[in-house]
Amino acid sequence: MLEKQTTNFEKTVIVGVVTQLQSEDKLQEYLDELEFLTFTAGGEVIKRFWQKLDKPNPKTFLGSGKMDEIHHFVKEYDVNTVIFDDELSPSQQKNISKILDCKVLDRTNLILDIFAQRAETSYARTQVELAQCQYLLPRLSGMWTHLERQKGGIGLRGPGETEIETDRRIVRDRISLLKEKIKTIDKQMSIQRSNRGAMVRVALVGYTNVGKSTLMNAVGKSDVFVENKLFATLDTTVRKVVIKNLPFLLSDTVGFIRKLPTQLVESFKSTLDEVREADLLLHVVDISHPDFEDHIESVNQILKDIKSDDKPTIMVFNKIDRYQPQHIDTDDLITERTSKHYTLTEWKSTWMSKLGAKNALFISATEKKNFEEFREKVYEAVREIHITRFPYNNFLYPEYKDVEENAED
Incomplete structure (x- = not known):
């Protein structure tokens, strides 16, 4: 390690x-x-x-x-x-x-x-240690270079091999222990999720460092750690959020990245269960990043890998306050104009036509730009799921109550 x-x-x-x-x-x-x-x-x-x-x-x-x-x-x-x-x-x-x-x-x-x-919590530390042990196990022989430099010395080869085998056994035993520990915690977390009832669940997903935790703080009025570094948040944070008169659960999950180690996908299974069990995904994208479209593809691939790519999704293009298109000089007749040179308006037109205005948003979580539009679209999406789940629980929506009363008459 x-x-x-x-x-x-x-x-x-x-x-x-x-x-x-x-x-x-x-x-x-x-x-x-x-x-x-x-x-x-x-x-x-x-x-x-x-x-x-x-x-x-x-x-x-x-x-x-x-x-x-x-x-x-x-x-x-x-x-x-x-x-x-x-x-x-x-x-x-x-x-x-x-x-x-x-x-x-x-x-x-x-x-x-x-x-x-x-990793801050015991659970996150256990998950990371398991991933590290799984990565380390096949590489143990490389840790014994101090013995290999003395090859030919009498009695060194045997003890070296014995020591490696001893370490392998220790690491294997540790992996088994950590898996059992995670299995126990997974059961506890599964019970916690089931105890939340049938309330609509919304999960923030996206590439690492796109502003999910900042958005979580702005919407849920929570105090999630935010820093301009990769993987600032490891532990899933779940908050009850109320928009207008409609409550739902909002979870902030670990950020994804290209070439995410398979060991981490396996050991962070329970954290990813928050995504698997969500009713609605808010896919947050840093539109100011020059490779944001590649990031979208990477996230979509991981969602596919964990069988969560078919969920209702709203694309939330964040950091519009920092977006700067690449500039082409008016006298430059050689450089071909590409999507790197799109204005924000052109990107909006592109993604709105691709996803539909209902499924694309352009905001700034730090500046709270277009935040009312964000809240309204999330409210509408959550309400649609809520009405399907609770067709008779319409006290939240007076307009639906009036319709039902007229129907009864």
């Missing part, structure tokens, strides 16, 4: 590859995100390395020449950590660590470390 970060930033370099499936522009976008992840974890990126490959090298991920270049840079600038944008196999991580002689992490390892830092 990863060691805790200190208050000082670790000097870090990040690494990626350009392949047939991943262009250079796309790689740079991913490395931008990896740099933000590194900053969130407590690192400072001082250099990026990348290489064009048909496919990653099965032994060292990169070619030997690029590995030598990184090794020289690491030595010259006393770099603490090298982080790869893709998940490394146990053998790749072991081989790269030998060559670079420094701490080598991959994207999954980095995300797990951030989750470990962010």
Whole structure:
């Protein structure tokens, strides 16, 4: 497992590859995100390395020449950590660590470390530890490089193997224990959810750092932790919200991200159950982010993976106060105008026509711009579900009561 970060930033370099499936522009976008992840974890990126490959090298991920270049840079600038944008196999991580002689992490390892830092409750800490143990188990042999450097010494090979096997058994036992602990908590949380009754449930979903917690605070008048870093919120927060005279439950869930580690999806099952059991999803999008459409696709894919992609959904395009289209000079006759140059009005027209005005909103949670429209649309969507669920419970809606009384006459 990863060691805790200190208050000082670790000097870090990040690494990626350009392949047939991943262009250079796309790689740079991913490395931008990896740099933000590194900053969130407590690192400072001082250099990026990348290489064009048909496919990653099965032994060292990169070619030997690029590995030598990184090794020289690491030595010259006393770099603490090298982080790869893709998940490394146990053998790749072991081989790269030998060559670079420094701490080598991959994207999954980095995300797990951030989750470990962010976990506040016992349940979240248990979920993260389970994910870390599942990630660590196949990589244990790489932890014993201090024995491998002494290969050939009499009596060292056996004890080394014994020690590794002992550690594997300890980690397996720990995984079993954590799974049982999570199973127990899952039952308790399932009972808690069932005790909420038949009240309509609304879940905020979206990419990490899109403003879900800020929106939760603004709507639910709650005090959810907000910070401009990735994964500021891990634990699901549920609040009873009343818009006009209609009560419903609003939950703020963990943010999604591209290449979300499968270990986290598995261990955060109960947290994702809040999404699975929701009646309505508010898919929050940071429209000021240049890759927001990719973020939408990533979230939709995860919703599909957890079988929640068929739920009623309102797209909430947040941070309109920060949206800035890319500028094209009027004298520039070469640059082709793309969606990157759309004005906010053009984006509204695009998404309103694609989803329908009923299912798309453009707001600013911090500035509370278009907030009344947001509240009205959420109210209408919740009311529609509520009327279906409680067809005779119309005391909330006088207009429906009048209709029924006239029908009886």
